[in-house]
Amino acid sequence: MRLQTLSLFVAMCAVLVLDLSFAHGQKPGAKKEIPPPEAFNVTTKDGVILHGTYFASTEGKTAIPVIMIPGWERSQNDLIGLADAMQKQGLAVVTVDLRGHGASKTIQGPGGQITEIDLGRVRSSDFDTFVTQDLEAIKGFLMEENNKGKLNIEMLTIVGCDYSAIAAMNFALQDWSWPILPAIKQGQDVKGLILISPPKTFKGFNANMAIQSPVIKNQVSIMIIAGDQDRTSFSDAKRLFSSIDKIRQKSFTEPKDRTVFFAAKPSPLEGTALLADPRANCIKDILFFTKVHLQDLQANDPWTDRSSPLN
16 A cells, blocks of 8 residues: 555656646747757677667756666667657656667677677676676766766666666666775766666576665665566565665655655556556656656756866
8 A cells, every 4th residue: 555655646746747847948939959869889898889879958967867778688669769758858868778689789809700699698697797898888978978068977867677677776886886086986876776677586687785785775766667467576676665665764754855766557567568658657757756856866966077087
C-alpha cells in the first residue's frame, strides 16, 4: 500500500510538471529551436566503437544530461521516441548502444584490425567493461559538451534497463570513487539514477558492492520503475527500493526531502519494453525526477568549466 501511495505521489507531481512546462516561459517568439538528433560515435580505450544519438538541449549550462541505455540485446532505437520527448522538455539526452548491442558490435585491435563482438560469448567477468570502458567513454563525450556550455555534467543522470541498471549503479560507484584533487574535479558527477526493472543479478553481473556503498545508500537520488505484473522483476525492484528507502528515511522529515522514489506500473512488461511503452507513461516519472527533483538540487552543483588544466 505504501509503495502504491508513493507511485501515486510521483505520478501526480509529474503530471503537474507537464502542465506547468507548457504554460511557463513559453511566450511567442521566446522559444529556442530544438536541435535535430545527432548521430555520434566514440571509441573506448580498449578499441570498441560505440554508437549513440545525441539530443542536445536548448537550456545551456542548466541542462541536465541523461544517458539512456537499453536492456540486454536491445537497441538504442527502442528509446528514440522517448528521448525526443525528453529533449523537448529541456533535457540533454544521449541514447547509446553499449558494446555488443545495436550498432556497437565492432572492436578495433592493433594495426586497425576490426573484429565482431558476440554477446553470446560474453562472460560475467566481461560485464565490468560496460562500466569501466563504455560508460566512461560516453561521459567523456558529455564532458566535452559541458565545457562548451551546453549542459551541466555535475547533474549527470543515467537510465538503465535490466542489466544496464546494474551497470548504472556500478558506474555511479566508480564515478564517486575518483580521488579529489586540488586542481581539477574528476568525478562525483552522477547525481541521479533511473532504474527500470533492476534485477538482483544478471548472468552473474550484480551491483552488490555499489548497493552497500554510501553512494547508493545515501548520496545519489534514485528512481526505480517496475511493472507489477511480472512477479520476479517487480519483487527484485521493490526489494532494492525498500533496502535503500529504509536507510534514507532517517534523513528526511517531509515528502519534499525524499531522494529515492518507486513507481509501480500496471504492466507485465519489464526493462526496455516497459520504458518504451507509451501506456506505461514512464516519461511522467522521468520528468518529475529530472525537471522537479534534480532541478531543485542543481543549485548545489552549478555549472563549472571542467576543461583539463593540461589542455
